[in-house]
Amino acid sequence: MIRNFLKRLYLVFIFILLYAPILTLIVLSFNSSRTRAKWGGFSLKWYSELFQNEQILQALYNTLVIALLSSLIATIIGLMAAIALNSMNYRMRTFWMSMVDIPMLNAEIVTGISLMMLFVAVGNLLSFAGIAEGITFGFWTILIGHITFNLPYVVLSIMPKLKQINISTYEAALDIGASPLYAFYKVVLPDIMPGVFSGFLLAFTLSLDDFVITHFVKGPGFDTLSTKIYTEVKKGIKPEMYALSTLMFVSVLVLLMIVNRKPKEQKNAVRR
Numbered sequence: 445m446i447r448n449f450l451k452r453l454y455l456v457f458i459f460i461l462l463y464a465p466i467l468t469l470i471v472l473s474f475n476s477s478r479t480r481a482k483w484g485g486f487s488l489k490w491y492s493e494l495f496q497n498e499q500i501l502q503a504l505y506n507t508l509v510i511a512l513l514s515s516l517i518a519t520i521i522g523l524m525a526a527i528a529l530n531s532m533n534y535r536m537r538t539f540w541m542s543m544v545d546i547p548m549l550n551a552e553i554v555t556g557i558s559l560m561m562l563f564v565a566v567g568n569l570l571s572f573a574g575i576a577e578g579i580t581f582g583f584w585t586i587l588i589g590h591i592t593f594n595l596p597y598v599v600l601s602i603m604p605k606l607k608q609i610n611i612s613t614y615e616a617a618l619d620i621g622a623s624p625l626y627a628f629y630k631v632v633l634p635d636i637m638p639g640v641f642s643g644f645l646l647a648f649t650l651s652l653d654d655f656v657i658t659h660f661v662k663g664p665g666f667d668t669l670s671t672k673i674y675t676e677v678k679k680g681i682k683p684e685m686y687a688l689s690t691l692m693f694v695s696v697l698v699l700l701m702i703v704n705r706k707p708k709e710q711k712n713a714v715r716r
Contacts, residue, residue: 466693473686490683491691497684503672507652510583510668514590515647521591522598522643529599530606541603544596552593556660559589563661581663589661590654594647601643605636 473491477484494500529537529544547555563585567578579585609632617627633640655670662671669688676682 469686470690473690478683490687494684494687500672500688503667503669507668510587510590511648511651514587514594514651515644518591518594518598518647519640519644522595523602523640526599526602526606544599547593548596552656555593556657560660581661582666585661586658589657590651593657594650597646598643601646602636602639605639609635
């Protein structure tokens with residue numbers, strides 16, 4: 445009895461540590477007073493000012509566009525890379541999978557500085573060759589950077605699904621006259637789609653959350669939400685940041701509830 449009570453108490457304590465700061469932030473986002481030490485009454489004032497702040501809205505737009513494009517491109521490239529790796533022999537596959545793991549084991553600051561130096565070096569080569577006057581840091585450098593660090597996670601999400609498929613069904617489709625591309629689209633892709641979708645969602649989430657790499661490869665005047673919040677916090681925390689953080693938390697929470705509800709609905713449908 446006492447042991448079970450202590451387990452529950454410990455679990456409650458952990459949840460308090462995890463969610464108390466978030467709940468405090470949510471409460472402060474509805475505080476009409478600018479100071480955090482005084483409750484001025486319930487208000488949606490900071491949400492209204494948030495949607496009138498063009499800089500934050502532009503940063504949100506940049507973040508969503510980069511996250512969608514980088515995750516989509518990384519998923520396509522990662523799918524092709526996973527198929528190529530799966531077709532290799534054990535020794536070659538082990539070697540290349542080790543290469544795939546390195547970007548994830550590296551500290552993000554190492555990846556960020558490496559990408560920045562790479563862009564500078566390529567810009568110098570283009571300038572020396574007279575092709576262009578260097579590389580302008582901004583949207584495209586951030587997009588390439590996000591694709592780079594998203595790729596390993598996509599590959600590792602798809603590889604287990606590829607190992608689970610029955611190659612005989614693919615070969616049977618080829619035997620009855622299907623082209624390799626059509627057989628892949630009709631036989632292999634539906635089986636590995638959960639892994640592809642998981643890789644896409646993981647890449648999208650990582651892209652939304654990234655700050656370190658974005659900080660090193662972004663140019664002046666171009667911000668994502670993470671870099672914009674960092675810049676604003678250095679000037680002093682504004683109540684609009686509470687409202688923005690609350691909306692981001694609620695959006696992620698709703699998305700998780702939807703994703704976790706679908707498997708339950710599928711299980712219930714199978715039982716019926």
